[in-house]
Amino acid sequence: MAKKPSYIGLLNAIANGERGGYELFNAWSNSTSDEALQPTLNMIAVREMEHSWAFEKRLTELGFSLRSATNKSLNKHVKLLKSKATDEEKFASFGFGSADDARSETADALLQILSDKSIDPQTGALMGRFISEERDTGRRLSKAFRAMKARKKKQTA
Numbered sequence: 347m348a349k350k351p352s353y354i355g356l357l358n359a360i361a362n363g364e365r366g367g368y369e370l371f372n373a374w375s376n377s378t379s380d381e382a383l384q385p386t387l388n389m390i391a392v393r394e395m396e397h398s399w400a401f402e403k404r405l406t407e408l409g410f411s412l413r414s415a416t417n418k419s420l421n422k423h424v425k426l427l428k429s430k431a432t433d434e435e436k437f438a439s440f441g442f443g444s445a446d447d448a449r450s451e452t453a454d455a456l457l458q459i460l461s462d463k464s465i466d467p468q469t470g471a472l473m474g475r476f477i478s479e480e481r482d483t484g485r486r487l488s489k490a491f492r493a494m495k496a497r498k499k500k501q502t503a
């Protein structure tokens with residue numbers, strides 16, 4: 347058998363992280379009463395789950411299997427997103443609001459994913475798509491946040 351690629355742990359971490367992302371956005375998508383926001387949350391939830399599957403699929407293609415991880419802070423966050431907290435509070439739990447630019451750090455962290463020069467082309471293509479979609483998700487979420495705030499402003503005016 348060939349040597350274990352150096353990026354197996356990374357693929358595993360992304361598969362687990364995206365699975366968590368699905369749980370978060372699915373919980374929020376099911377709990378919001380804002381019909382204008384819900385389609386964006388649902389799209390992101392589907393995207394996160396597809397990422398999780400795509401990375402788990404790649405792991406299995408390379409001859410490995412997913413090691414799932416338990417995450418206490420994720421469970422707490424899911425609980426908040428399922429709750430009756432406002433959508434503003436839920437956005438704030440992702441860094442939207444006072445520190446809107448918290449998202450730009452995530453983008454920098456994403457670039458690190460491709461820094462391993464031994465990544466095979468198929469895995470690299472998957473990672474490139476993943477990074478671009480995550481950035482698009484960030485943009486769409488920012489847009490949905492601004493649109494929600496504009497709607498609220500109109501309501502109170």
Ligand SMILES: [Fe+2]
Pocket residue numbers: 363364367394397480
């Ligand atoms: Fe994600």
